[in-house]
Amino acid sequence: MSTTNVIGKSITRPDAYDKVTGGKKYPVNYTLPGMLHMKILRSPYPHAKILSIDTSEAEKLKGVRAVLTPDEVPKKYFTPVYFVPYNAPSMVQDFILLSDTVRWAGQPVVAVAASSEDIAEQALELIDVEYEELPTVFDPEEAMKDGAPQLHEASPNNIAKNPSFEFGDMEAGFEDADHIFEGVYETQRAHTCYMEPRVCVADSDTDGRITIHSSMQHTFGLREKLAVALDIPESMVNVVKPTYIGGGFGGKLDIGFIEGLAALLSLKTGKPVRAEHSRGEDFISTTRNPIKVYLKTGVKKDGTYTARQIKSILDCGAHATHGSEVIMVHGLYGTFFPWKCPNQIWEGFTVYTNNMIGGGYRGYGAPQGCFAVESQNDEICETLDLDPIEFRLKNTHREGDPHPVLEGHKLASYKIEECLRQGAERIGFDKRQAAGSAEGVKKKGIGFAVHPLWVSGCVGFPDIYEHSGATVKLNRDGTADVISACVDLGSGQISMLTAVVAEELSLSADKVRIVYADTDTAPFDAPTHASRATYSAGLATKAAAVETKKRLFKAAAAVMEANADDLVLEDGKVMVKGVPESAVPMTDIIARAESPFIQVGEQGPAPTTIAEKGTIIGTASQAPPSNPSPVGAQFIEVEVDTDTGEIEVLRVVYSADVGQVIHPNSAEGQVEGGFQQGMGYALMENLQFDQETGACLSADFLDYKIPTAMEMPSNIESIFIDSHEPTGPYGGKSMSEMCLIVPAAAIANAVYNAIGVRITELPITPEKVLKALGKL
Amino acid sequence: MALTSVQSFYSPEDSKAVIELLDKHEDSALIVAGGTFLHGLVSRGLLSGIEALINIQKLGLNKIDISSDAINIGATTLLGQLKNCPEVKEQAWLGAIKDAMEYPPTQIMNSGTVGGSISSSCPFFDFPVSLLALDGNVQAEGSSGSRDIPLEEFFAGLFENSLGSNEFVTGVRIPVPAGSTTSAFIKMETNANDLAIINVAVCLSMSGTGDCEQARVFLGGGVGESPVRSPSAESALVGTKVDEEAIEKAGEAVLNDLDPLSDHRASAEYRKAMGKVLLKRALASAMQRLS
Numbered sequence A: 001m002s003t004t005n006v007i008g009k010s011i012t013r014p015d016a017y018d019k020v021t022g023g024k025k026y027p028v029n030y031t032l033p034g035m036l037h038m039k040i041l042r043s044p045y046p047h048a049k050i051l052s053i054d055t056s057e058a059e060k061l062k063g064v065r066a067v068l069t070p071d072e073v074p075k076k077y078f079t080p081v082y083f084v085p086y087n088a089p090s091m092v093q094d095f096i097l098l099s100d101t102v103r104w105a106g107q108p109v110v111a112v113a114a115s116s117e118d119i120a121e122q123a124l125e126l127i128d129v130e131y132e133e134l135p136t137v138f139d140p141e142e143a144m145k146d147g148a149p150q151l152h153e154a155s156p157n158n159i160a161k162n163p164s165f166e167f168g169d170m171e172a173g174f175e176d177a178d179h180i181f182e183g184v185y186e187t188q189r190a191h192t193c194y195m196e197p198r199v200c201v202a203d204s205d206t207d208g209r210i211t212i213h214s215s216m217q218h219t220f221g222l223r224e225k226l227a228v229a230l231d232i233p234e235s236m237v238n239v240v241k242p243t244y245i246g247g248g249f250g251g252k253l254d255i256g257f258i259e260g261l262a263a264l265l266s267l268k269t270g271k272p273v274r275a276e277h278s279r280g281e282d283f284i285s286t287t288r289n290p291i292k293v294y295l296k297t298g299v300k301k302d303g304t305y306t307a308r309q310i311k312s313i314l315d316c317g318a319h320a321t322h323g324s325e326v327i328m329v330h331g332l333y334g335t336f337f338p339w340k341c342p343n344q345i346w347e348g349f350t351v352y353t354n355n356m357i358g359g360g361y362r363g364y365g366a367p368q369g370c371f372a373v374e375s376q377n378d379e380i381c382e383t384l385d386l387d388p389i390e391f392r393l394k395n396t397h398r399e400g401d402p403h404p405v406l407e408g409h410k411l412a413s414y415k416i417e418e419c420l421r422q423g424a425e426r427i428g429f430d431k432r433q434a435a436g437s438a439e440g441v442k443k444k445g446i447g448f449a450v451h452p453l454w455v456s457g458c459v460g461f462p463d464i465y466e467h468s469g470a471t472v473k474l475n476r477d478g479t480a481d482v483i484s485a486c487v488d489l490g491s492g493q494i495s496m497l498t499a500v501v502a503e504e505l506s507l508s509a510d511k512v513r514i515v516y517a518d519t520d521t522a523p524f525d526a527p528t529h530a531s532r533a534t535y536s537a538g539l540a541t542k543a544a545a546v547e548t549k550k551r552l553f554k555a556a557a558a559v560m561e562a563n564a565d566d567l568v569l570e571d572g573k574v575m576v577k578g579v580p581e582s583a584v585p586m587t588d589i590i591a592r593a594e595s596p597f598i599q600v601g602e603q604g605p606a607p608t609t610i611a612e613k614g615t616i617i618g619t620a621s622q623a624p625p626s627n628p629s630p631v632g633a634q635f636i637e638v639e640v641d642t643d644t645g646e647i648e649v650l651r652v653v654y655s656a657d658v659g660q661v662i663h664p665n666s667a668e669g670q671v672e673g674g675f676q677q678g679m680g681y682a683l684m685e686n687l688q689f690d691q692e693t694g695a696c697l698s699a700d701f702l703d704y705k706i707p708t709a710m711e712m713p714s715n716i717e718s719i720f721i722d723s724h725e726p727t728g729p730y731g732g733k734s735m736s737e738m739c740l741i742v743p744a745a746a747i748a749n750a751v752y753n754a755i756g757v758r759i760t761e762l763p764i765t766p767e768k769v770l771k772a773l774g775k776l
Numbered sequence B: 001m002a003l004t005s006v007q008s009f010y011s012p013e014d015s016k017a018v019i020e021l022l023d024k025h026e027d028s029a030l031i032v033a034g035g036t037f038l039h040g041l042v043s044r045g046l047l048s049g050i051e052a053l054i055n056i057q058k059l060g061l062n063k064i065d066i067s068s069d070a071i072n073i074g075a076t077t078l079l080g081q082l083k084n085c086p087e088v089k090e091q092a093w094l095g096a097i098k099d100a101m102e103y104p105p106t107q108i109m110n111s112g113t114v115g116g117s118i119s120s121s122c123p124f125f126d127f128p129v130s131l132l133a134l135d136g137n138v139q140a141e142g143s144s145g146s147r148d149i150p151l152e153e154f155f156a157g158l159f160e161n162s163l164g165s166n167e168f169v170t171g172v173r174i175p176v177p178a179g180s181t182t183s184a185f186i187k188m189e190t191n192a193n194d195l196a197i198i199n200v201a202v203c204l205s206m207s208g209t210g211d212c213e214q215a216r217v218f219l220g221g222g223v224g225e226s227p228v229r230s231p232s233a234e235s236a237l238v239g240t241k242v243d244e245e246a247i248e249k250a251g252e253a254v255l256n257d258l259d260p261l262s263d264h265r266a267s268a269e270y271r272k273a274m275g276k277v278l279l280k281r282a283l284a285s286a287m288q289r290l291s
């Protein structure tokens, strides 16, 4: 592997100083003079018909500037998910900004714009809405039954999507098995708990054009969906890329309500309109979809799979939105293809209920799948007394194998064996005790989980945008400006793009700036999601830097009277390859390229050449060539208090093949942050709702619990296996989501090892542990 | 959501002024100390019609006075100050307070006050339960003068207490027990920013021969509208050496006095079971402290 200057070294994050001094560029801090403030009146009922809305009293309140009711909103039904076209055939078009039917408690009914937030809030209290309550259903399996309340006419039995895959001969497969294992694994609703709320400021021009600032994960997705929601051409919307946002994790991957409503109110008033969610509103705006997995697996005595039958039921809540894609990703990459099994069938159901709408969340269907499959794998090993590491290796793919999903692609970098063996060694897996054999009230246990197949983007998925683009421009002072629509969620896209450009152009990282971008001026980029930014946006930005370098060499060739093909860039100097005496600082070339055509010097006017003139700039817009799979395995030690059921995580080892690590500190940050979210998912997080009124019972951090620094184990060790992905930028591929796919399954397996009893429903609360131990 | 109705913010410098303001604004006035719980009350819609906020941080009540017969803690003493008080750190009889101060997160320790913790009258807090075990009194001041209210009589239901309309809390007073006394506190929480699912405080006074002469057992968290006392557990302890057997019996006995609630955080059944486990652990820890 060639040596690198910047890649693989932890450059100082360019956004770090700004953030620790208050982060003034977070969208939540964006304001415009004279802007109005929007508040939303939400339905108190989970299912109802709106009979009438009286806003007259609210409109009389001093300071109220406009009120928006369902009949003023374009009747456009669309898919609000950013990464697919609004009318994607593989998705469901059931979403609308305001409707006269409410299907979940908290659905927006009326929006108000006023001169202050307080006045807008007071106005809500003056609005009179008459509802006719309708029967409700909160359990997806109940919702699928004949006679259940129907949420959407087009979807009998409330089934929004029902995909399936199959291969082999199921009957023969199960006949071939020496043992058959069956289990049901359930997961809950969890919120990404991004720190910055959903927030936006929408402004309209006199010609009806909208400019919008928002905390979201996809500039071009917002442009498209906002245009659809408002029923105006796409070019009438300009989305300004936020310099950075305060977290997204998939929770800001669809348009939701505020942008559309604020834009409509801006058009109505001619004023900028700002909207910001309260934490309570955020909690009912996006969630990981709960999935119930029925899993049946046939195995030979030696642990070889013979057949697997999977049924997954996903509760998408009131609208399908992400639910119709999450089920597919869960099926394909969460359960079906990661493991080698000759006979398999999977069927998924995305089911409407009167619950809140689901959203994207880091891992997108895979944590639910991994929890089911890896829990059962553990049961299989336990029952058949098989070595759990060898069992995994027997049933997974190997480096060089054909990619199990993408025809014509290979698992070119795929160090699953190293991940498992190095992780096991680090935690001391061979010394772990038999399940439940620890003495005393507090019992320690070790467990692990691996997820053998994941993505670096969306190549191969139907209907999903995947291309990226960037423009790189060199300045006379030797700095580079990078225009990219790739949003930094806090996960380090700024550093990554900076490192890629610095590396390619032989600059130090502090000479590269990621600059202003909006949808008017930047090339398209798909969202920051699907573990894709490094692979896809990184590659496109590298390609743009290569174009820039070509342009630099073209100018240099003229200045240096050399052949452009013979030139190389080293240490900020352009030189003829192998001839160091020929070196010219690149700043000289850039200065010449940008200088007046005739330069007046001491000897009088001297013309420069036409060939060297012009800004040193390069643009690329391209789809990534493949979709290489990262691998991640997590080994965990826990201690379970068998009198209270409380679980403490003592130690975490994460070993992964992410290809070349671009920024080691950020990579470790991803592992640690991913574990924190995974540990919350495993042990405590749960968005809960009153099963009669549909009201959220955990709408703040007093009731919705996430691990704080105090619960986190002091020791999270990351092992990045030496690996190089041939198609990736400098050998990199992806890592973010995997860090959150494996923890819940690994913790569940560690808890099993500690107490000898398995819990198959997340979160594994102390109460469930005590019940499982027969002490309650 | 905000306290939109607030018109005035006062920072009086003596109690008299506080009382006058309380009189003037009646139900629409609210005392603010650290402000840490106010926020929660507001965001849950539990406060409305508040027009005046009275900041009591300038009354000079943030001090701890220690005499031979009592510890007096001023109302605006920060929880963090209490934690760092040498007596609290070292004396076995104050163990329950020392333990209770281990739980609140740093931000709360640095801004929440002793008076606020008590006045909130919230059964889910920790300090009040430890103070109940130590038989603490609330010191209140109002237009008719000052008075001491035994903490057990102070709480009158969820967010309710026995303060008169123009009374406020100036401090708490803990009598120094005679002889050999020890105490301990344990809380069950989901994360470090949590209010108690259930918590337990015990205080044991032991004779020279190692017999338990007096026991006080209190439980908080989701046990009711106010913290509850367990006379059954107490009588199972008095007269014993608080050995393993007595502790086991007290653990069984506490169940007689517990009728906790079921909510989205825990079932009543679980809270009961934990009442027993935590009580046994608290008793063992108190005894450990004595040795």
Ligand SMILES: Cc1cc2nc3c(=O)[nH]c(=O)nc-3n(C[C@H](O)[C@H](O)[C@H](O)COP(=O)(O)OP(=O)(O)OC[C@H]3O[C@@H](n4cnc5c(N)ncnc54)[C@H](O)[C@@H]3O)c2cc1C
Residues within 6 Å of the ligand: B030, B031, B032, B033, B034, B035, B036, B037, B038, B039, B040, B056, B075, B103, B104, B105, B108, B111, B112, B113, B114, B115, B116, B117, B118, B119, B120, B124, B125, B126, B127, B128, B167, B168, B169, B170, B192, B193, B194, B195
């Ligand atoms: C995130 C978080 C975590 C917490 N964790 C814990 C914990 O682990 N353990 C625990 O015990 N508590 C915990 N708490 C609660 C905390 O202890 C209380 O919020 C704090 O003690 C209240 O004190 P304060 O000075 O901030 O009260 P304020 O918020 O100022 O006031 C609270 C209430 O008391 C009234 N009040 C205040 N002082 C007086 C007075 N002198 N006289 C009359 N009325 C008065 C106010 O009017 C108001 O109604 C937590 C709170 C939060 C927000």
